[in-house]
Amino acid sequence: MSTAVVWFRKCLRLHDNPALSHACSDPSIDSLLPVFILDPSATGPSFENLGSARLRFLIESLADLDHRLKSKYGGKLLIAQARPLAVFENLVRGHRPGIGLVSSDYCSEPSGRSETAVIQKFFGKHSPKTDVRFHPSTNTLFDLEKTIASPVYKNPKSMRQMESLASSIFGLDGSGFLQLPEPLAEPRGMPPHPEGIGIDSHRSSSFSFHTVRALKQELSSKGFLTPTICTVPFVGGETEALARMKKKVSSQPAFVNAFRKPRTSSTNSPNDPIEPSTTGLSPYLSTGCLSARRIWKEVDHCNRQSNHTKPPESLHGQLLFREMFYLLSRSVVNWDQEDGNPMCKPIDWGDRDEEKLLAWEEGRTGFPYIDAMMRQLETTGWMHHLGRHAVSCFLTRGQLWQHWKHGRDVFGRKLLDSDWALNNANWLWLAGVAPFSMPYFRLYNPCPDGKSSLNVETSTANFIKFWVPELKNFPPRFIYEPHLAPVYVQKKAQCLIGSDYPNPIVDRKKSAKENITKFKLSLAA
DNA sequence: GGATCCGTTGTAGCT
DNA sequence: AAGCTACAACGGATC
Numbered sequence: 362m363s364t365a366v367v368w369f370r371k372c373l374r375l376h377d378n379p380a381l382s383h384a385c386s387d388p389s390i391d392s393l394l395p396v397f398i399l400d401p402s403a404t405g406p407s408f409e410n411l412g413s414a415r416l417r418f419l420i421e422s423l424a425d426l427d428h429r430l431k432s433k434y435g436g437k438l439l440i441a442q443a444r445p446l447a448v449f450e451n452l453v454r455g456h457r458p459g460i461g462l463v464s465s466d467y468c469s470e471p472s473g474r475s476e477t478a479v480i481q482k483f484f485g486k487h488s489p490k491t492d493v494r495f496h497p498s499t500n501t502l503f504d505l506e507k508t509i510a511s512p513v514y515k516n517p518k519s520m521r522q523m524e525s526l527a528s529s530i531f532g533l534d535g536s537g538f539l540q541l542p543e544p545l546a547e548p549r550g551m552p553p554h555p556e557g558i559g560i561d562s563h564r565s566s567s568f569s570f571h572t573v574r575a576l577k578q579e580l581s582s583k584g585f586l587t588p589t590i591c592t593v594p595f596v597g598g599e600t601e602a603l604a605r606m607k608k609k610v611s612s613q614p615a616f617v618n619a620f621r622k623p624r625t626s627s628t629n630s631p632n633d634p635i636e637p638s639t640t641g642l643s644p645y646l647s648t649g650c651l652s653a654r655r656i657w658k659e660v661d662h663c664n665r666q667s668n669h670t671k672p673p674e675s676l677h678g679q680l681l682f683r684e685m686f687y688l689l690s691r692s693v694v695n696w697d698q699e700d701g702n703p704m705c706k707p708i709d710w711g712d713r714d715e716e717k718l719l720a721w722e723e724g725r726t727g728f729p730y731i732d733a734m735m736r737q738l739e740t741t742g743w744m745h746h747l748g749r750h751a752v753s754c755f756l757t758r759g760q761l762w763q764h765w766k767h768g769r770d771v772f773g774r775k776l777l778d779s780d781w782a783l784n785n786a787n788w789l790w791l792a793g794v795a796p797f798s799m800p801y802f803r804l805y806n807p808c809p810d811g812k813s814s815l816n817v818e819t820s821t822a823n824f825i826k827f828w829v830p831e832l833k834n835f836p837p838r839f840i841y842e843p844h845l846a847p848v849y850v851q852k853k854a855q856c857l858i859g860s861d862y863p864n865p866i867v868d869r870k871k872s873a874k875e876n877i878t879k880f881k882l883s884l885a886a
Numbered sequence: 887g888g889a890t891c892c893g894t895t896g897t898a899g900c901t
Numbered sequence: 902a903a904g905c906t907a908c909a910a911c912g913g914a915t916c
Contacts, residue, residue: 518913518914519913519914522914793911796911796912796913798911799911800909800910800911800912801910801911802908802909802910802911803909877909881909881910881911884911
């Protein structure tokens, strides 16, 4: 009699889940306990580290995982709200027949790696016969640890270097495609839930197991779970992830093969302020509802059918960028800091300006494009990639001259696709402090107008009016800088700038100029 | 080893 | 209207 504990960490799915597949195919295992641990020291006791949209998405993902385990294998997911160590201490102590296997997935973040080490150490000391496995994650294309340890590895700082690293690791087939490992299928069967481990069997002072349903009810009653709203196109879970991938990728070879990151400020699908114009798969990747290798293969399949765009701008390019950032986040020390981070130039960002930061976060800077983006982020957990560029440039080297870590923290809490490695990478990039950044003097205009390369499009004006309804009657020509509209126009639009909608908190041209100078001085210091 | 090129996605103003 | 140029000018890789 041997029980496997499958600890779902970063892979909330049945497909391409090495930890689950391993436990299902191990012949010495006759019962399997699927567990997810919600660690209050990571989420915050009142989930303050997770925005409400993120929390909702996570709970939906867990509910879907539970449902899939149930409908396919008759299994059930148990949730523990505790430190992982407390959970395993209780399991080892309480489960007499013995835990034969703990099967989980790799986590590259510092917190995840120390968590892994704690659990390994615990079993080594208190249950050395237990087979403890942390399988290389299939949330990334590379096995990060192996790649970084490889003699050919050098920190990639551009897409070209990244491509050459990828081909040296994976090799190319006859048609020049990278030869990535095949994603795993869902397990055909799963051992039954162990007897004696249920909802009530592990009540102790430190934690108890819950069903997802009970967790959901608890969170709702405490007011942590806001109901799903119509402005959110993303519902968490593997079921939704696979459906979206089919809808946006597998069944759209023409879209996939022509894919380029949009270069204009058009923020979403034409005339739809909700649905992104990109694939919208990132929340599913970051939550682990979808495997990176699985998407790669779907794109690969499309690319083999006809001519297609290439990295950096293709979908494969997007995945390679993601991979590059994961590799750097694992190999560069102090990745999430300025001090001691060899990939972060120290810039004198001055003091934290609470008023500016709050105006930015709450979407009341007086710059409608910026405010629309920040309000969309708060409500839905999503923002278009160019919007992310615009608001982060605005907060840091562009206009407000605030440290990138403040913006990083806001994105970290609110974005559905929030991810430690990628979030830090993107802020290092956009703040202009990393070696892979654009030159610091290339700023994004927070008010892209018709004369610039970012053309005003009806969809953009509609997008702003949707999220900043104060401006819904404003003529499009003043939509980016409503304070420049004559008072009679403001009156006609029933929105007086300065009272119904704020005046701009900075002079954008003056601040841009000053900030470029400050940045230069900081570099020279 | 100095010059040159390049970096996933800049902006403004002109023709 | 798309394309050119000036702006301001980093830093790593490459030749």
